[in-house]
Structures are given as structure tokens and as C-alpha cells.
Amino acid sequence: MHSTRLIEQIQGSLKEVVKYADELRDLDQALGDGDLGITITLGAGAVIDALGELPEGATPSEIARTCAKAFANANPSTMAALVAGGLLAGSKVWKDVEDVDIAAAARFVRAAGDNIAQRGKTQLGDKTIVDAIMPAADALDIGQDATSGLDAAIAAAEKAVVDTRSLRSRRGRAAWLQERSIGLQDPGATAMWRFLEAWRKASVPAHS
Ligand SMILES: [Mg+2]
Numbered sequence: 001m002h003s004t005r006l007i008e009q010i011q012g013s014l015k016e017v018v019k020y021a022d023e024l025r026d027l028d029q030a031l032g033d034g035d036l037g038i039t040i041t042l043g044a045g046a047v048i049d050a051l052g053e054l055p056e057g058a059t060p061s062e063i064a065r066t067c068a069k070a071f072a073n074a075n076p077s078t079m080a081a082l083v084a085g086g087l088l089a090g091s092k093v094w095k096d097v098e099d100v101d102i103a104a105a106a107r108f109v110r111a112a113g114d115n116i117a118q119r120g121k122t123q124l125g126d127k128t129i130v131d132a133i134m135p136a137a138d139a140l141d142i143g144q145d146a147t148s149g150l151d152a153a154i155a156a157a158e159k160a161v162v163d164t165r166s167l168r169s170r171r172g173r174a175a176w177l178q179e180r181s182i183g184l185q186d187p188g189a190t191a192m193w194r195f196l197e198a199w200r201k202a203s204v205p206a207h208s
Contacts, residue, residue: 001100001146003058007051010067012202013195014044020194027187031174036187039077046074060100064091064108078172079188082129085119086112102149106140109153113137126170127181129188132157136196150200157193164189 001009018041025037050070054063064087072084090108097104113133122128135156143149162185169181177184 011048013199016198016201017195018044031184039075039080042074043071046070060097061091061094082116082120086116089115102143102146110137122171127164127167127186128171129192132160132189132192135160154196161189161193
């Protein structure tokens with residue numbers, strides 16, 4: 001996927017992902033402060049606009065950096081800062097990438113997940129977005145092509161989201177709930193899963 005298509009794909013995905021804003025708000029209301037819906041909505045709008053202003057010939061790395069800046073500046077939330085840091089880390093592994101294929105996508109997602117885990121002092125199983133990001137990166141890596149890789153990543157993220165329900169939240173405001181967090185689905189992991197689904201919905205014509 002070259003730059004022009006990449007920009008369209010990101011913009012299309014973000015227009016889809018905001019349709020999940022109410023679901024994310026509700027999950028975050030039960031486990032956090034309820035700002036995740038607005039974080040996603042404002043962030044998506046800011047990224048769509050910023051990408052629309054990029055000069056022609058922007059590289060995938062520059063595109064990812066633009067997404068990071070716009071997403072961070074749209075919101076003061078911790079989640080926005082962590083996601084933006086993840087996108088910046090991803091932009092670095094794309095330094096020499098011109099055509100984003102499934103392997104490049106896997107490297108990006110893994111770098112983003114590693115960065116979020118490090119900055120958020122979070123491990124797999126802490127019931128955060130990282131729980132969905134890392135299995136998605138692994139699934140992308142073993143995908144034969146973009147379509148099968150994305151399908152596998154969505155399935156892996158969905159499984160991770162379902163698995164968060166039985167876990168106790170160990171990071172952020174959700175951790176204050178202690179054992180009362182058990183049984184509730186993690187909003188951050190859900191956001192990652194929904195983003196991957198949105199990416200598939202915006203992928204034409206592979207999934208038409
Ligand atoms: Mg929140």
C-alpha cells in the first residue's frame with residue numbers, strides 16, 4: 001500500500017471506528033472515567049483533517065507521525081498520549097518503508113505495542129489495550145497476505161478482548177476497582193479490536 005492509498009485507508013478506518021464511540025464510552029464508564037468515546041471521536045477527526053493537509057509524496061513514516069501528533073493534540077487524555085507514543089514508535093520502524101505490506105504492518109503494530117507497554121508500565125494480562133495489540137501483531141506476522149493477516153489479527157484481538165473480562169485491571173483508573181473489575185470488558189483492548197474491524201470495513205475491494 002503506497003502513501004495515497006494509505007492515507008485513504010486510515011481516513012476511511014477512522015470514519016468507521018467513531019461508530020463504536022458509544023460502546024467505548026460505556027465500557028470506559030464502567031471501568032474508567034468514560035472519556036474514551038470522546039478521545040476516539042476527537043482524535044479520529046483531528047487525524048482525518050491533518051492527513052488531508054499533508055503534501056503529496058509524504059512517506060508512510062511521515063503519515064504515521066502526522067497521525068501521532070494530531071491524535072495527541074486533540075485530547076489531553078492518558079490514552080491519547082499513549083496511543084500517540086505508540087504511533088510515533090511505529091513511524092520509526094517505517095523509516096525506509098515506501099510500500100506498507102503485511103510484514104511492515106506487523107512491525108508497526110508490534111513497535112507501537114512495545115512502546116505503550118513500556119511507557120504505560122504494562123504487561124500482557126494487565127487488562128489494557130496491550131492485551132489486544134500484541135496478539136494482533138503476532139497474527140499479522142503469520143498472515144499469508146493482507147486479507148488473511150487482517151482477518152487473523154481481528155480474530156486474535158477479539159479473543160483477547162473476551163479474555164479481558166475474566167481478568168483484574170492492573171493499570172490506570174480501572175485498577176482502583178480491584179476485584180470489582182473482574183467481569184468487565186477492557187475498553188482499551190476493545191478499542192484496538194474495533195479499530196482493526198474498522199480497517200477491514202474501509203478496505204475495499206478485498207472485503208466487498
Ligand atoms: Mg478514560
